[in-house]
Amino acid sequence: MSAMRYFPATEEENNGLSAHEDGNCITFVIQDGVGGLEVLKDGDWVPAEPVDGSIIVNIGDVIQVLSNKKLKSPMHRVVRKQPVHRHSFAFFFNIHGDKWIEPLPEFTTKIGESPRYRGFVFNEYMQMRMRAKIHPPSRPEDVVHNNITHYAI
Ligand SMILES: O=C(O)CCC(=O)C(=O)O
Numbered sequence: 483m484s485a486m487r488y489f490p491a492t493e494e495e496n497n498g499l500s501a502h503e504d505g506n507c508i509t510f511v512i513q514d515g516v517g518g519l520e521v522l523k524d525g526d527w528v529p530a531e532p533v534d535g536s537i538i539v540n541i542g543d544v545i546q547v548l549s550n551k552k553l554k555s556p557m558h559r560v561v562r563k564q565p566v567h568r569h570s571f572a573f574f575f576n577i578h579g580d581k582w583i584e585p586l587p588e589f590t591t592k593i594g595e596s597p598r599y600r601g602f603v604f605n606e607y608m609q610m611r612m613r614a615k616i617h618p619p620s621r622p623e624d625v626v627h628n629n630i631t632h633y634a635i
């Protein structure tokens with residue numbers, strides 16, 4: 483569980499959390515009434531408006547692969563607002579690093595669909611994401627936001 487505090491946006495800058503897809507299985511987010519969480523839908527950033535007493539359920543890359551992309555891991559980001567602080571809690575449900583991830587038969591052979599991803603060990607994927615974060619490409623246009631496409635067939 484992460485507890486996050488986002489400082490108010492400034493005149494120059496309002497990035498709270500850059501665009502990303504969650505790499506884990508599933509994430510539960512509780513946000514306060516400030517708003518700022520946005521989801522990319524058909525090329526537009528759509529605000530996930532705060533709803534009192536609700537929990538946001540976010541599908542992660544692992545579920546996207548297991549379901550052979552039937553369930554999508556959405557691109558999302560947080561923008562900061564003025565002049566308020568924003569608070570959120572995120573619970574990242576995960577699997578053990580040594581687990582093998584590949585599209586399940588229920589979403590492939592059993593329904594006559596080809597797998598859209600090749601299999602991988604979960605740790606390998608986590609390490610790839612970490613490398614992309616700490617050694618980002620020098621050109622901004624080369625930054626990969628949805629690393630899971632690395633395993634796409
Ligand atoms: O703070 C939020 O509302 C979302 C946080 C988030 O997307 C993340 O930690 O992966």
Ligand SMILES: [Fe+2]
Pocket residue numbers: 502503504558
């Ligand atoms: Fe996220």
